[in-house]
Amino acid sequence: MSTVTGTTWNCYDSATMTPREIYGRTLAEMAKTNDKIVGLTADLEKTTAMIYFAQAFPERFFNVGIAEQDMMGAAAGLAKCGLIPFASTMAAFASMRAAEQVRTDICYQNLPVKIIATHSGISFGHAGTTHHCTEDLAIMRSFANMTVIAPADGIETSLAVRACMDIPGPVYIRIGRGFEPPVFQDENHEFKIGKAIEMNPGKDLTIICCGIAVLQSVLAAKQLAEQDGLSVRVINMHTIKPIDREAIMKAVTETRRILTIEEHNTIGGLGDAVGSVIAESGKGCVFRKHGMQDCFSEIGYAEDLYSYYGFDADGIVAKVREMMGLEFEADENWEDE
Amino acid sequence: MEKKELARYLELCKELRLKIVDVMTWSGGAHVGGSLSIVELLVMLYFKYLNVNPKRPKWDDRDRFILSKGHAAAGYIPALAMKGYFPEEELKSFNHFKSPFAMHPDCNKVIGCDASAGSLGHGLPMALGLGLGARYLKKGFKTVCLLGDGECCEGSVWEAAMAISNFKLTNVIPIVDRNHFMIDGNTEDEMALEPFADKWKAFGFDVLQINGNNIEEVDDALSKAWRMTVPTMIIADTVKGKGVDFMEGNVKWHYASADSALAEKSKESILKEYEEASRCLQ
Numbered sequence A: 001m002s003t004v005t006g007t008t009w010n011c012y013d014s015a016t017m018t019p020r021e022i023y024g025r026t027l028a029e030m031a032k033t034n035d036k037i038v039g040l041t042a043d044l045e046k047t048t049a050m051i052y053f054a055q056a057f058p059e060r061f062f063n064v065g066i067a068e069q070d071m072m073g074a075a076a077g078l079a080k081c082g083l084i085p086f087a088s089t090m091a092a093f094a095s096m097r098a099a100e101q102v103r104t105d106i107c108y109q110n111l112p113v114k115i116i117a118t119h120s121g122i123s124f125g126h127a128g129t130t131h132h133c134t135e136d137l138a139i140m141r142s143f144a145n146m147t148v149i150a151p152a153d154g155i156e157t158s159l160a161v162r163a164c165m166d167i168p169g170p171v172y173i174r175i176g177r178g179f180e181p182p183v184f185q186d187e188n189h190e191f192k193i194g195k196a197i198e199m200n201p202g203k204d205l206t207i208i209c210c211g212i213a214v215l216q217s218v219l220a221a222k223q224l225a226e227q228d229g230l231s232v233r234v235i236n237m238h239t240i241k242p243i244d245r246e247a248i249m250k251a252v253t254e255t256r257r258i259l260t261i262e263e264h265n266t267i268g269g270l271g272d273a274v275g276s277v278i279a280e281s282g283k284g285c286v287f288r289k290h291g292m293q294d295c296f297s298e299i300g301y302a303e304d305l306y307s308y309y310g311f312d313a314d315g316i317v318a319k320v321r322e323m324m325g326l327e328f329e330a331d332e333n334w335e336d337e
Numbered sequence B: 001m002e003k004k005e006l007a008r009y010l011e012l013c014k015e016l017r018l019k020i021v022d023v024m025t026w027s028g029g030a031h032v033g034g035s036l037s038i039v040e041l042l043v044m045l046y047f048k049y050l051n052v053n054p055k056r057p058k059w060d061d062r063d064r065f066i067l068s069k070g071h072a073a074a075g076y077i078p079a080l081a082m083k084g085y086f087p088e089e090e091l092k093s094f095n096h097f098k099s100p101f102a103m104h105p106d107c108n109k110v111i112g113c114d115a116s117a118g119s120l121g122h123g124l125p126m127a128l129g130l131g132l133g134a135r136y137l138k139k140g141f142k143t144v145c146l147l148g149d150g151e152c153c154e155g156s157v158w159e160a161a162m163a164i165s166n167f168k169l170t171n172v173i174p175i176v177d178r179n180h181f182m183i184d185g186n187t188e189d190e191m192a193l194e195p196f197a198d199k200w201k202a203f204g205f206d207v208l209q210i211n212g213n214n215i216e217e218v219d220d221a222l223s224k225a226w227r228m229t230v231p232t233m234i235i236a237d238t239v240k241g242k243g244v245d246f247m248e249g250n251v252k253w254h255y256a257s258a259d260s261a262l263a264e265k266s267k268e269s270i271l272k273e274y275e276e277a278s279r280c281l282q
């Protein structure tokens, strides 16, 4: 397990810093004691918060200009020198523009390149579809050797950035635009790649979510407890790959209703990862995937879009209510399934 | 160019710059710097050179325009409104929920827009395809593609450049807005482009180097490009933030929002420069 210690900023700061700032500072902090860490960006050092690293360690920071494919190829080259490159750009460009470089140069050669992809999902709403990214989880999950993480907030991003150092191969960390409200108050909880975190206990239904959906699901669970007397389990599935099968199977057998929520196309992302675990188990349960329903987003500010697409607590409450009306095979005899 | 004609274009440029400031205010944030730098190019293209008809935006034989530096939508979309594709009033919705107008243009939502853009390095390959298609279909339309200088870091730009020259296309006009900045700084400090014209020449282009904020020089270059017999491109040397004195050449204004005080200050500067230019004409 990786712990967060020895930082010059404290928990109080992290509550006021944006997720981008937090990871930017975390990275600069880590690089103080590890001279193998190098940084890359493609004309987005301020936008991605690599600037903290860039200012502290100009001799091992490389801004390649607006050239994402070149950045990922160069990251592979740096890794071949025994270095640990952190490459950061917007998710759309990291996962799509440079997809083959990530797959062939980084994953195929199994190099320890850590990709920090910002502005994921529809968090950059008013920028339009070219700057949205509701495909990256699907793309990155399908690359062998790749670990895929979608932290819930800035604190978890910081924990993920530290923890990814323990992974010998490539890691893709997906964050939002950087203004998302925090879920965690401090860093005092265990963060282990591949191990989901139960945010709220429950027995009627389980929400399995990642990213911005975690905070909203926690709020929705509270609302459902108060208004409907429902006990809703909320699982923060911060690691999309490798997925925590145990947490999913526990939810299947204990709650028998599962709703996945992701700021991503419902094809290929968290929902499908969870769904295939359920299907392979042969157990029956009520299962729904909530996310972008195979469409490109409307234009608008993220907050407006989140409520329009039902990613806010109200939208999630409505989804859960809908699912509570659905039937699953009610007997406890699993042998016939 | 006759004084009367020049006065008309100066007036249109002033109007477009004022609209860019409006969009910066209404939208909550816009790429002002790179929108202000291309005003003369947009005005001369839409009000003199491009053979387009706002009443028939999808007319098959129209000239095409691709804003490859799609983030300059705050300049491009108001220019389309001024041309008459849709009411200027609609610009107020810029960036807001379900608006057709975002930071980057969507051709399925913006009437008159020929290609969606925003991810840099996509425009010139599409222009190449339009050029090849027009030639094969024996159509006479031109395709103009406006790129950012920073955008030319993308390899795909050079892949298309190589192909345009290889296929000897004379119906595609690449224009680079050489405003000397990308997001993180000056191009020469961050990722040096120079000797920039030589690179295009080495790829087989006749290069027209002009002051892209000078109406007469833009006019002259476009008229030459429209009559080209070998692949030709334009490097338009411009000032990022042109027309608003405190934004000019300052990387801080790549992307910004404005409250009413800032908008007022910006407009004052635009009007002052316009008055000076008009006075010189008399």
Ligand SMILES: Cc1ncc(C[n+]2csc(CCOP(=O)(O)OP(=O)(O)O)c2C)c(N)n1
Residues within 6 Å of the ligand: A042, A043, A044, A066, A068, A093, A097, B031, B033, B034, B035, B037, B069, B071, B118, B119, B120, B121, B147, B148, B149, B150, B151, B152, B177, B179, B181, B182, B183, B240, B254
């Ligand atoms: C493929 C891609 N990478 C990164 C970006 C983010 N981005 C938007 S504008 C910009 C700088 C563009 O610089 P330049 O082309 O010189 O445009 P200008 O200075 O005229 O605004 C960047 C890096 C993008 N839109 N597309």
